[in-house]
Each structure stands twice: as C-alpha cells, then as structure tokens.
Amino acid sequence: MTSNMSEFERLAYRYIPAHSSPEAPLVVFAHGFLGAGDDWDAVNQALPEYHQLTIDLPGHGKSCLVQGVSFDQVCRMITATILDCIQAHKLSATVPVCLVGYSLGARLLMYLMTKHRTTNETINELNISGLVIEGGNFGLPDDEQKAARWLSDSQWAQRFEQEEISVVLADWYQQTVFSSLNHEQRQLLIAKRSVNLGSALSDMLLATSLAKQPDLLPSVKTLLFSKHRKPLYVCGEFDNKFTQLAVGSGLDYEPIARAGHNVHKEQPVAFASRLRTYLEQMSSGSEK
Structure with a gap:
C-alpha cells in the first residue's frame, strides 16, 4: 500500500481508534458543503467499536487552504488521505473500509466509487466494503x-x-x-x-457543482461489495425531495424518523444505530 500525497494534497483528518478490536472496519466520513469533520462527533461517539476517520474536504475546516478544482482531484485527495491514515496508524492493509457521505460528501463518494475508480488505480489498494449515502443527489437528468x-x-x-x-x-x-x-x-x-x-x-x-456531475445512479446501482452487500441510502422522513429520490432509486433505503435533510445532526443516535446495523451486516455478510 502506497501513498504519494504531497503536502498540498493532504486533507486534514481525525482518526479515532476502535476501543476493542484492532481488526474492526474503518468507517470514513465525508461531510457536506459548509461542514467539517466535527459534524460527525455525535455519531463518532456512538460507534466506539469501529476505527473512524473524519475528513475535512477542500475549502472546509482545517483544509480551508486546500483548493478543490474538480471531482477527480478531490476524489484523488480523499483516496490518498484514507491510505495515509491506514499507514500512519498501522492498520491492516486489508482493513474493510466503509464510506459514509452526507450531501456533497455523498456525491463525492458516489463519484469516487463509480467514475473515479476507473481512472485511478490507487483506490483499488483499499478494501472498500460498503457505502452509505445520506441525502446525496445522483445527478441532474437533462x-x-x-x-x-x-x-x-x-x-x-x-x-x-x-x-x-x-x-x-x-x-x-x-x-x-x-x-x-x-x-x-x-x-x-x-x-x-x-x-x-x-x-x-x-x-x-x-x-463540485451538481451541474458538473454526471448521472451516477446507474453506476451506483451496480455496486456490490462482499457477500453481495449493496450501498445503503439514508434520509430523513421530512426531507421530501430526497425521500422521492431514494424511493425512485431502487437502492436499499432507510428513512429516519423526525429528521430532515441532515439526519446525522438532527438524529445522530438513530443514524448511528442504522449505520451499526449496516456495518454488522457488512462484516458478517448476512442478508436483510
């Protein structure tokens, strides 16, 4: 496993080790536009049994001086940051990685897992075993x-x-x-x-304007992880726009009660509970 990330490309991140098993999966969190890694604090605290990595995207938080110029460039930085974290904290090179993204973060992770992975072999060094999409737009139709x-x-x-x-x-x-x-x-x-x-x-x-993003849904629907695990789409019951997108997507979909667009902030315990279920299924390979 290698990482050729320059200082300019280095995104700020926080790593939280698993409290119990060093063999636990690594959960990577990508925030939305205007956010930062600490937006996930309440969710992080509810999942102590997992290794966790929260990333500050370009132009945000402690990465505010890093410029984002394209989907591919930002995805390259995300991939390199995950590799850097695994190396720096001496995790197994084959540690299962679950990607969790909200809004802009979800769009970037969907792009990374579909369009970007075909042009950047570095991502294949990661054992990506799951994808959770929170309120992410798949793309515009025309x-x-x-x-x-x-x-x-x-x-x-x-x-x-x-x-x-x-x-x-x-x-x-x-x-x-x-x-x-x-x-x-x-x-x-x-x-x-x-x-x-x-x-x-x-x-x-x-x-990273949605206007520049291709329609990712057809490719996202074909994603399969170990034991035929599929991506999971999460959104709040009050988020009418994204509920319609989720229902029409054909993806596995989980509505969260008493939440709007930003589920992990409005209902962090419920979000963490659903994420834990997905992680347990990811690890065991059990089906719904």
Missing part, C-alpha cells in the same frame, strides 16, 4: 436543469466570494432543503459556519 443549477451555483459562489459570509449563510439556510430547521437551529449553523473562508467555499462550490 441539460436544461444542469444549466439552471450552474447559474444558481455561480450566483451563490459570487456571493460567498464578495459578501460577508454570515449574510450569505442567513439566506443559504432559507432554501427549501433546510425547511425542517427552526430559527434557533439556523442561527446556530450560521454562527458555526461563519468561520469559513468565503473565497474557499466559492471555489469548492463551483468545482
């Missing part, structure tokens, strides 16, 4: 929707670049996808996310 999305993302990117970030965030969290949040939850998110650099967020938003 050029008209892609053009509309690009216009929207470009406008947001310009605002992040030019305006006071707290002002932009106040509007950002009024979008329909965040309708399950109350006023207090919005204010807490605005305060937490305001530490980010607007220019870095602008770069990442344009680099």
Whole structure:
C-alpha cells in the first residue's frame, strides 16, 4: 500500500481508534458543503467499536487552504488521505473500509466509487466494503436543469466570494432543503459556519457543482461489495425531495424518523444505530 500525497494534497483528518478490536472496519466520513469533520462527533461517539476517520474536504475546516478544482482531484485527495491514515496508524492493509457521505460528501463518494475508480488505480489498494449515502443527489437528468443549477451555483459562489459570509449563510439556510430547521437551529449553523473562508467555499462550490456531475445512479446501482452487500441510502422522513429520490432509486433505503435533510445532526443516535446495523451486516455478510 502506497501513498504519494504531497503536502498540498493532504486533507486534514481525525482518526479515532476502535476501543476493542484492532481488526474492526474503518468507517470514513465525508461531510457536506459548509461542514467539517466535527459534524460527525455525535455519531463518532456512538460507534466506539469501529476505527473512524473524519475528513475535512477542500475549502472546509482545517483544509480551508486546500483548493478543490474538480471531482477527480478531490476524489484523488480523499483516496490518498484514507491510505495515509491506514499507514500512519498501522492498520491492516486489508482493513474493510466503509464510506459514509452526507450531501456533497455523498456525491463525492458516489463519484469516487463509480467514475473515479476507473481512472485511478490507487483506490483499488483499499478494501472498500460498503457505502452509505445520506441525502446525496445522483445527478441532474437533462441539460436544461444542469444549466439552471450552474447559474444558481455561480450566483451563490459570487456571493460567498464578495459578501460577508454570515449574510450569505442567513439566506443559504432559507432554501427549501433546510425547511425542517427552526430559527434557533439556523442561527446556530450560521454562527458555526461563519468561520469559513468565503473565497474557499466559492471555489469548492463551483468545482463540485451538481451541474458538473454526471448521472451516477446507474453506476451506483451496480455496486456490490462482499457477500453481495449493496450501498445503503439514508434520509430523513421530512426531507421530501430526497425521500422521492431514494424511493425512485431502487437502492436499499432507510428513512429516519423526525429528521430532515441532515439526519446525522438532527438524529445522530438513530443514524448511528442504522449505520451499526449496516456495518454488522457488512462484516458478517448476512442478508436483510
């Protein structure tokens, strides 16, 4: 197992060792746009029996000075960061790896497992044994929707670049996808996310725009891990848009009660419980 990651490509991460078995799987968490690795803290605390790796994506958290320029470049950095963690903490080269992504993180991991793995042999050094998609968009169906999305993302990117970030965030969290949040939850998110650099967020938003993402669903549906384990799609019962995407996808789907788009923040115990079930099935190879 090798890693040729330069300092520029190095993403900030936090590794949490398993409390019991050194042979436990490694669970890799990728956050959403505006987030950071510590968004997963409550879930991490609920899964002490697993090795865990939380990554700060380019332009976010402690990776705020790392620029994201494309899906492939970011996926290359994610892969190299996982390899770096395995080597640095002396995990087995064949440790089972389960990828867990939320929103933007989910889109990147889906891309990594389908499009990127065909062009980057490094990923084949990892024993990827599972994929959990939380509120991830598979892609837009036509050029008209892609053009509309690009216009929207470009406008947001310009605002992040030019305006006071707290002002932009106040509007950002009024979008329909965040309708399950109350006023207090919005204010807490605005305060937490305001530490980010607007220019870095602008770069990442344009680099990984949904308008630039191919339709990943056909390829995601063909993914099979050990013992015919499939990817799992998770979203909140109040997240109408992504519930419809999940139901129509044909993937194994798990709705989480009393949650909107950001399940792992709104219902971390329920999310961790479902993730544990998936990990146990992944390890044992048992079927539903």
